[in-house]
Amino acid sequence: MTGRDDRPAGGVRGERPVGERHGFRPADASSAGRPGGRPAGGDRFGRGERPTGDRRGERTPRGGPRRPAVDLPRYAAYQAVAAVHRDDAYANLVLPSILREEGLVGRDAAFATELTYGTLRHLGTLDAILTAAAGRDVQRIDPPVRDALRIGAYQLLHTRVPAHAAVSSTVDLVRTVGPGATGFANAVLREVAGRDSEAWVAHLxxxxxxxxxxxxxxxxxxxxxxxxxxxxxxxxxxxxxxxxxxxxNERPPVHLCARPGLADAVELADEVGGVPGAFSPYAVYLAGGAPGDLPALAEGRAHVQDEGSQLVADALAAAPVEGPDGSWLDLCAGPGGKSGLLGALAARRGARLTAVEVAEHRARLVEQATRGLPVTVLNTDGRSVGRDPSLPEAHFDRVLVDAPCTGLGSLRRRPESRWRRQPSDLPPLTRLQRELLAAALRAVRPGGVVAYVTCSPHTVETHVTVTEAARRCGVPVDFVDARPLLPAGMPGLGDGPTVQLWPHRHGTDAMFLAVLRRT
CATH class of the missing domain: 1.10.8 (Helicase, Ruva Protein; domain 3)
Incomplete structure (x- = not known):
């Protein structure tokens, strides 16, 4: 529901797939419409019958089971894309397990990752092009065939896979997942190959x-x-x-956070083969590989976290407060990235953090993320300030509200979410955001500060929410200029007092930050 997950959108980065047997060399990307699903049918327009066999699409002929006669990286990408559309799965969660199951590493894994995320990012344009090429709405094509065609069209339009390789490999894939539709798939893909991406956009x-x-x-x-x-x-x-x-539509780098007091960003960069971040003093950019395998993460010296998330959490810790400074609160803590950074900062100052998370499984993630730090995790609703004895009013010196939101600021990391979110999601989310911010303003003591954060630049979730909550909360508050709380020299921070970070300006997710002081 939140779009606040600090984990990257899985897969591998850095090593560009160039495997000759896939016929792949990367090219610049650019364009893209919407997913959907219908039950399988069985006609020449692509609604072929599903093959029998296990969930990997293996067919079972008389001689017993055999693997599909398709290129495995392409088949892994198909499985991931199909799971996203069929099961509402997230690619960053399903793809790593598929790669392990298929035994794909190195360039093969990188190629499968490129196909998966590229197809999902460009889905809208791909669907518009496939609709034109097929002469019928793409939503009327059987879902397995449709997903295979999307992957084939992505190869044709956004990679340097030779056209004959992209067409033939996709027809092989369709032969496995929708065997009655190979002729249809061949005809559609040859039509797609008749124009490049720019020409299709100009046409449509x-x-x-x-x-x-x-x-x-x-x-x-x-x-x-x-x-x-x-x-x-x-x-x-x-x-x-x-x-x-x-x-x-670009693949974002993996960002690590070197936990203050436990790791130094420059030393961590040397250790993992990365480079220090541009703005956050804790950020390290990874060139590639699987961050979960790094000893620094297993030992709790670092965690995966977008640099923008690091900056807004550090801004809360940097904001001046009047009076004591030993009791901090993270009101929406799951899955624990910001709590991990705040907990490490609190430890260095002799402070203690209370981390609140309403979902039990996410509360457990927060506990894992903050192990060994001065953090108390509460599995409760952050709106219960004043009703829950562990969340007294006017008690905390610093409060973070990393509010559930549409996640429009992290679309580069979760490309499938752009097709799932709808304008109708906004009213319940903004109501929850106002309630959580009002609770935070009740929880902070006079002289203390609240940081309101969303991973969305939508004005209804940012300026409108924070203005309405401050007006209705029932306690006096002032806005604090957030710009001086970020590293000196950061460009494009606007006129204040709030700050909006941007992927194209700062290389971060589009994080919004407002800081308020209870007077």
Whole structure:
């Protein structure tokens, strides 16, 4: 529900897949519409019967089970994309297990990762192109065949896989997952191959001059309502909106957080083969590999966390308070990335952090993330301030509200979420955000500070929520200028007092930060 997960969107980064047997060399990407699903049918338009066999799509002929006669990295990508659309799974959770199950490592794993995330990022444009190439709505194609065609179209339009290899390998895949549709798939993909990505966009997108939102949505594969919200948050600047959409379609690096007092960012960078971050004093950028295998993470000296999340948590710790400074609160702590950083900072100052998480399984993640730190984890609702004896009013010196949100600021890490979120998600989320912020303002003592954070730049979740909550909370508050709480020299922080970080400006997720002091 939250979009607040500090973990990266799985897979491998750094080593670009160039395996000759896949015929793959990476190319620049650019464009993309929406997923859906219908039951399997069985006709020449792509609704072929599902093969019998196990969940990996293996068929069972008379001689017994055999593996599908398809390239394994492509088949792994198909399994991940199909799970996202069939089961509402998240690619960063399902893909690593698929790669392990198929025994894929190195370039094979990188190629499967590229196909999975590239297909999901460009899904909208791919679907629009497949609809035109098939002469029928893509949603009327049997789901297994549809997902295979999406992966094939991505190879044709956004990689340097030779067209004949992309077509033949996709037809092989369709032969396994929808055997009655191979002729259909071959015809559709040959039609797709007749134009490059830019030519397809020019053919299908409305003119920029008359419908800029519609043009950008199709050209850069975002729903129109999200493009509109980004444009509004960027003050109507279409050029900057375009740069943001392009950045959302790039693969983000993995960011590590070197926990203060337990690790130094420069030393950690040397240890893991990364480089220190641009802004956060704790950030390390990883060039590739699987961060979960690093000893620094297993030993609790570091954790995976976007640099933007590090910056907003550190801003709360840097804000001046009047009076004592020993009792901190994280009101929406799961899965524990910001609690881990705040707990390490609290330990160095002799303070203690209370981390609140309403979901039991996420509370357990917070406990794991903060083991060995001065952190108490409460499995309760953050809105129960004043009703729960462990959350007294006017008690805490610093409070973080990392509110559940649409997650529009982390679309580059979770590409499938752009197709799942709807404008109808906003009213219940913004109501919850206001209630949590009001609870935080009751929990902080006079002279203390509250940091309100969302991983979304949508103005309804940022400026509107914080203004309404401050007006209605029933306690006197002032806004604190958040810009001086971030590293000196950071560009593009606006006019204050709030701060909006951006992928295209800062290389971070689009984190919003407002700091308020109870007076």
């Amino acid at each position: 997108a409305p003119p920029m001059e008359t419908d800029p939102t519609g043009h950008l949505a199709l050209a850069y594969s975002h729903p129109q309502w999200i493009v509109r919200s980004f444009t509004e948050a960027l003050g109507g600047d279409l050029g900057e909106t375009t740069r943001l959409l392009i950045e959302n």
